[in-house]
Amino acid sequence: SLSTRHCPWKMNQLPPKTPVASPVSESTNSRVEALDNLSMDSFWLEVENIKQSTEAEQEECSLADVKTQEEGEAEAEWLQDAGLSELLGDPASEQDNLLLLSTLTRTQAAAVQRRLDTYSRSRRRRSRHPVRDVRDVFGAVGSQDTAAEKEESSPDPLWHNLRTSNTQRKTQDYSCTVRNPGKEETFNMDVAYSEQAAVLLKGSFLSESRKLKDGNALTRFKILKGRLGVTRIGDLSAQDMKKIPTLALIELTALCDILGFELKRNKAAKLKTTEKRLFGVPLNTLLENDQKLLPNTKVPLLLQALLSCLEKRGLETEGILRVSGSQTRIKSLEQKLERDFYSGLFCWDEVHQNDVSGLLKRFIRELPAPLLTAEYLPAFAAVQNIPDLKQRLQALNLLILILPESNRNTLKALLEFLSKVVARENSNKMNLWNVSTVMAPNLFMHKGLPNKIPEGKEKQLAEGAADVVRMMIHYQDLLWTVSSFLVAQVRKLNESNSKKYQFCDKRIKNLLRKIHADKEKVEKIQGEPSKIVKVHASLLLKDSLEVHLNNATRVADVLRQFQKNLCQNGWNIVNTVNLLKCNNSMECTNLLLYEVGGNIGEHCLDPDTYLLDLYHINPHAEWIIKQNPSYPRMF
Numbered sequence: 001s002l003s004t005r006h007c008p009w010k011m012n013q014l015p016p017k018t019p020v021a022s023p024v025s026e027s028t029n030s031r032v033e034a035l036d037n038l039s040m041d042s043f044w045l046e047v048e049n050i051k052q053s054t055e056a057e058q059e060e061c062s063l064a065d066v067k068t069q070e071e072g073e074a075e076a077e078w079l080q081d082a083g084l085s086e087l088l089g090d091p092a093s094e095q096d097n098l099l100l101l102s103t104l105t106r107t108q109a110a111a112v113q114r115r116l117d118t119y120s121r122s123r124r125r126r127s128r129h130p131v132r133d134v135r136d137v138f139g140a141v142g143s144q145d146t147a148a149e150k151e152e153s154s155p156d157p158l159w160h161n162l163r164t165s166n167t168q169r170k171t172q173d174y175s176c177t178v179r180n181p182g183k184e185e186t187f188n189m190d191v192a193y194s195e196q197a198a199v200l201l202k203g204s205f206l207s208e209s210r211k212l213k214d215g216n217a218l219t220r221f222k223i224l225k226g227r228l229g230v231t232r233i234g235d236l237s238a239q240d241m242k243k244i245p246t247l248a249l250i251e252l253t254a255l256c257d258i259l260g261f262e263l264k265r266n267k268a269a270k271l272k273t274t275e276k277r278l279f280g281v282p283l284n285t286l287l288e289n290d291q292k293l294l295p296n297t298k299v300p301l302l303l304q305a306l307l308s309c310l311e312k313r314g315l316e317t318e319g320i321l322r323v324s325g326s327q328t329r330i331k332s333l334e335q336k337l338e339r340d341f342y343s344g345l346f347c348w349d350e351v352h353q354n355d356v357s358g359l360l361k362r363f364i365r366e367l368p369a370p371l372l373t374a375e376y377l378p379a380f381a382a383v384q385n386i387p388d389l390k391q392r393l394q395a396l397n398l399l400i401l402i403l404p405e406s407n408r409n410t411l412k413a414l415l416e417f418l419s420k421v422v423a424r425e426n427s428n429k430m431n432l433w434n435v436s437t438v439m440a441p442n443l444f445m446h447k448g449l450p451n452k453i454p455e456g457k458e459k460q461l462a463e464g465a466a467d468v469v470r471m472m473i474h475y476q477d478l479l480w481t482v483s484s485f486l487v488a489q490v491r492k493l494n495e496s497n498s499k500k501y502q503f504c505d506k507r508i509k510n511l512l513r514k515i516h517a518d519k520e521k522v523e524k525i526q527g528e529p530s531k532i533v534k535v536h537a538s539l540l541l542k543d544s545l546e547v548h549l550n551n552a553t554r555v556a557d558v559l560r561q562f563q564k565n566l567c568q569n570g571w572n573i574v575n576t577v578n579l580l581k582c583n584n585s586m587e588c589t590n591l592l593l594y595e596v597g598g599n600i601g602e603h604c605l606d607p608d609t610y611l612l613d614l615y616h617i618n619p620h621a622e623w624i625i626k627q628n629p630s631y632p633r634m635f
Contacts, residue, residue: 042322043437043462049324050365050441072122074264075115078253083246087116099496103489104250107194111254184220185390189230189483193394194254201258218474219389223481227613229555229606231482233401233408236490237601241405243490244482248401251486255395259386265375278302278338280366283406293342298409302341305348306360307417314353315420316427322438325355333359361442364414370446371411373403381444383471384464396471397479401486415476422473436470443469491599491618531615535593537562537625545625549612555593556607562591562625596622 079087083100104112188196223230236244256263277289283300290297314320333355340346348356370377376399383399386392400408418435425431430438444465472479535545535558545562547553595603595614598621605614611623 040437040459040462040466042434043440043466046322046438046441047445050445053327053330053362054447072119075119075122078115078249078265079112079119081246082112082115082250082253084112087112088119099493100246102496103247103492105192105195105254105485107192107198107254107258108250111194111250111257114257115253184222186224187221187390187393187478188224189481190224190226190485192251192254192485193391193398193483194251194258196394197255197258197391221390221393221475221478223478225606225608226484227610228484228487228617229609231484231487231603231606233412233480233482235604236482236487237603240490240494240601240603243493244486245402247486247489248398252395252398252402255391255398259391261382261385263379266378267375276338278341279334279363280368282368283371283404283410287406298406299413300410302337303360303363303410303413305341306356306363307413309348309351309356310353310360311417311420314356315424317353318427318429320353320421320428320430321357321361321435322430323354325352325358327358329355330358330362334362361439364442365445365447371407371414371443372399373407374446376402377444377446380468381461381465383468393471393475393478396468396475397481397483400479401482411472412476412480415473418473419476432470432474433466436473437466440465440469487603494599494601531612533611533615533623535562535623535625547611549615551610551612553611554607555605555609555611558593558611558623559591559607559625590628591625592628594624594626596624 076088079085101109101112233241253263278286286300286302287297290301294301310320329352333351337346337359364371372380380396380399383392383395386395400411403411418439421428421430421435422432440462529550531549533547533549535547537545545558545565547558547561593605595605595618598618600618600621614621
């Protein structure tokens with residue numbers, strides 16, 4: 001977790017239901033406060049329902065936290081998960097480490113160095129053989145002093161400032177001002193979040209009023225689009241997406257370092273085997289079984305069926321998700337689903353909607369490992385401790401990118417459904433805060449993961465968990481975005497695979513300075529003012545499209561040109577069934593432009609991407625027009 005002190009609570013630790021004073025209560029009317037107290041009552045009622053549903057099985061659920069690792073052990077696992085195992089003495093992966101290190105920003109490099117220093121000190125205390133110093137990787141010779149010890153005499157300015165600032169933050173609160181609710185702000189994804197935070201070290205942080213539970217009052221964020229557009233999760237190839245969690249973990253660690261939060265992860269929980277086929281089955285196992293029936297399944301079929309049933313008949317039901325169904329009927333339905341679901345004999349039409357919502361919540365709770373993973377669940381819960389809303393969202397964005405693909409896809413399907421529930425608030429009386437408080441216990445409590453909660457902290461932790469769920473529902477479009485700086489690092493990794501960088505500097509930060517200085521020199525070189533390129537559409541047409549690029553040419557312009565030429569020139573269509581006809585013309589929204597090869601695997605491009613800028617960054621890529629896979633076809 002960001003701090004192991006901020007971990008979830010036991011179910012039987014119900015706090016008093018008396019209102020707690022808020023630092024911004026003067027700006028909140030009594031109606032909103034009454035709504036908040038009612039909503040938190042719903043939270044604890046849900047906790048009580050969970051407790052009752054598990055008592056018969058003699059299992060106790062607790063808000064998840066597992067045994068944390070000792071100093072050194074955690075750092076070793078972090079370095080391995082960050083793709084830097086060679087720094088622990090594994091020479092087999094040395095080249096991969098060099099490539100990864102060459103992509104890091106200064107704040108990210110400082111985060112790596114800190115973990116390595118901590119690991120080295122713990123090894124020396126245990127009188128084991130010394131591990132390789134990070135400087136040895138770059139051929140450094142001479143002093144045997146650790147980087148931490150050397151900082152005493154010749155501190156790196158950035159690292160020194162970070163250490164000084166973090167020390168001060170342990171004894172000083174952030175200087176917070178409250179954001180204006182409903183205001184739209186830009187969300188910068190071009191610059192690493194940790195670098196942005198470093199710039200704000202001496203400034204004040206904006207804090208969102210936690211008493212404003214109305215979704216309409218939340219700050220609106222608009223992603224600041226650079227000339228390369230925005231990349232969503234799913235726009236990158238599977239090969240490139242595999243590189244993202246490693247980079248996101250390093251960036252999250254760097255961000256937490258600067259904010260003064262300790263990122264401690266938990267060990268993965270051991271999964272118990274079960275004879276069941278649906279409930280209590282690991283996500284990956286469920287998906288493997290489902291893919292035998294329906295290839296390319298990304299979300300468990302049972303979850304899809306539950307959500308589909310609720311969307312068809314439950315969105316208008318008052319108190320849906322909050323009003324508990326019959327525990328006896330829910331248990332009976334679970335048994336029938338285990339028996340009849342895959343045979344197609346289960347009839348959803350006869351099931352009460354509150355029982356379906358109970359099955360949905362039970363499915364999530366019964367997963368052998370939490371949907372947010374045992375390793376990172378406390379980190380999700382501790383996001384609430386970051387004062388600035390924008391930085392909370394930055395941390396959540398990175399945590400979602402770190403999640404395994406199956407967990408991330410399942411979570412997205414759930415959040416999309418919850419958004420639909422909130423959208424029908426006038427009918428079902430479930431606003432954003434109501435939905436968040438009811439779902440938080442189901443996401444943050446997990447059986448078999450005990451922990452101790454500081455006395456008197458239960459309500460604070462409960463509200464914090466609900467607030468995290470609220471952010472995930474309300475800001476999911478933003479959170480399911482791959483930041484441009486991470487895409488740039490993926491490109492750098494891919495380039496380095498075919499071109500070795502000469503590592504000769506003594507210190508990792510010196511190396512990073514050289515890398516970024518070289519990069520700035522390249523960026524200052526004026527690119528070609530225009531370029532003629534060919535765009536292919538081999539699955540649709542035998543001909544290619546010749547496009548004249550200038551500084552104003554965007555992806556959307558090329559797709560419109562393609563549509564125009566198709567209609568006017570009567571190009572030789574390969575397969576008419578692949579083209580959606582609308583008023584005897586093809587819709588531009590039916591088509592997507594992909595960047596393939598060069599320093600990227602495959603990248604679905606934002607319509608607002610400026611193609612000449614993209615060409616200068618990846619001149620060896622092919623550009624291919626394909627049909628939008630999510631767009632309906634007419635046969």
